[in-house]
Amino acid sequence: MIIIQLNNRQLKIIDIVKESEPITSECIAAKLNVTRATLRSDLAILTMTGVLDARPKVGYFYSGIDKVNLLGDKIKNKTVADIMSMPIMVTQDTSVYDTIVNIFLSDVGSVFIIDDEKELCGIVSRKDLLKATIGGGDINKIPVGMIMTRTPNVVTVTSEDTVVLAAKRIIEHEVDSIPVVEEVKRDNTIINKVVGRISKTNITKLFLEIADN
């Protein structure tokens, strides 16, 4: 397998075929003001890659660039919205013990801490919870708000961000997952409402999906 970048003339040919399919190579050449011979290798590439379909004595059809395996674009253009999971959230006053139960039931690596209107206040990971349990206090009485990492020290993404950006933040900040937030207006201020979760698991699944295609 080899990857190529289409040149401008090839992109123009695609537009012409899209508009006037079926169209013969003579007609395409006339529209571009070049000879048929000039187009031969461009048309060969476009049919080999499956972007165009050639039928003898009829002409070229557009089969759709979307059907072509655009692997590079597939990786670069995937957004957080495409692969994010449901967030697991508790409020600040939840006990460390109840938060641990929650993390077991939902089988996630991190829980997001929110206020009553779903505004992001912080995050706790399994590691934070493990630290709290060996700390010696009564985990039934300690509220999770006391041990969480607080905003604005929590790294976030929006659902329109790319998966590549999310992966970068996860690796740079050495976390398992990050909250996906959306800015909403509350009274006269803008707050970050939690709408999702993106984790290394989501990215590993995407890696597999890309490899399987």
Added chain:
Amino acid sequence: MIIIQLNNRQLKIIDIVKESEPITSECIAAKLNVTRATLRSDLAILTMTGVLDARPKVGYFYSGIDKVNLLGDKIKNKTVADIMSMPIMVTQDTSVYDTIVNIFLSDVGSVFIIDDEKELCGIVSRKDLLKATIGGGDINKIPVGMIMTRTPNVVTVTSEDTVVLAAKRIIEHEVDSIPVVEEVKRDNTIINKVVGRISKTNITKLFLEIADN
């Protein structure tokens, strides 16, 4: 970007150029027993993709298929050895408390449990350790061997396995990381010696590396 699969004639052309570079299209056509016109689109594809380099009045050179961005192959052919990390290991008699300290110091999600000759006996995750700490026992006295997941219930890979296989196992078995093992002979039996660790972090980093190219 578009991905194409080279056809047999294109692969033959690559072999011919490799052997007799620089070589003109006339000579290639003669060797393949076809006309120059027949080869035109194949040569266009091979130069566009950067596999061949064409110099006017000299002929075609082989620039190396390795230099071409073989994205699909890059994903599929990566082996565990290419991206694995150092394993973090303790013996079965280590206390749960000391194992937790170990997990904090090395900042990993799972610790592998081994015997004196590095044979894999089991694995414990942050989740297992968290469960043990809220269980009520004295974690300074409970040996990690008591709470670990035991072989043969531990999923493993070898360093020659592909990253795709490792990712599949991580997702299917819902674990954060898996031990990389190597079969070695001890006395008259074959044992699995731990030689590495592959995690969702390694795979997320690989995803980023591929996206950045």
